[in-house]
Amino acid sequence: MRKNIRIKHALLGLLLAGATTLASASDAEQIAKGKSLFMNKKKGNCIACHMINDPDANLPGMQGPPIVAMQARFPDINILRAQIWDATVRNPNTIMPPFGRHWILSEDEIDAVVAYIYQY
Numbered sequence: 437m438r439k440n441i442r443i444k445h446a447l448l449g450l451l452l453a454g455a456t457t458l459a460s461a462s463d464a465e466q467i468a469k470g471k472s473l474f475m476n477k478k479k480g481n482c483i484a485c486h487m488i489n490d491p492d493a494n495l496p497g498m499q500g501p502p503i504v505a506m507q508a509r510f511p512d513i514n515i516l517r518a519q520i521w522d523a524t525v526r527n528p529n530t531i532m533p534p535f536g537r538h539w540i541l542s543e544d545e546i547d548a549v550v551a552y553i554y555q556y
């Protein structure tokens with residue numbers, strides 16, 4: 437009886453460890469996808485206007501503010517997402533394209549970009 441419980445606990449531990457590994461693997465994929473969208477001239481092309489402290493960020497533009505301290509400046513990640521979905525809500529005269537409203541990026545792609553920049 438007691439041995440059974442111990443086995444159950446061991447199995448539960450294995451299951452939990454597996455779930456955690458899966459979750460972090462998909463987070464890493466999401467971040468990698470977001471990074472390529474950020475850099476890709478045909479997609480987000482955020483790099484054209486925003487500096488980011490990533491060694492792969494080549495020749496960033498300076499029209500937008502640098503992507504730094506995102507978590508501190510956007511404690512609510514949904515406000516950050518809304519900025520990327522449609523920057524004209526906060527500033528009707530912005531030069532930042534409304535990526536969601538104009539279907540430049542899909543909802544999934546916006547989530548990926550948010551996951552990527554939220555680390556900076």
Ligand code: HEC
Binds near residue numbers: 500
């Ligand atoms: C054509 C230039 C341009 C492009 C491309 C651009 N942005 Fe922006 N972005 C700006 C400007 C300018 C601002 C400053 C706020 C404003 O004008 O409303 C801004 C603001 C932001 C902010 C808010 C920063 C803060 O500190 O308040 C974030 C986050 C952001 N952009 C992320 C992105 C992401 C992610 C992409 C790519 C999907 C992107 N931007 C593409 C120009 C751009």
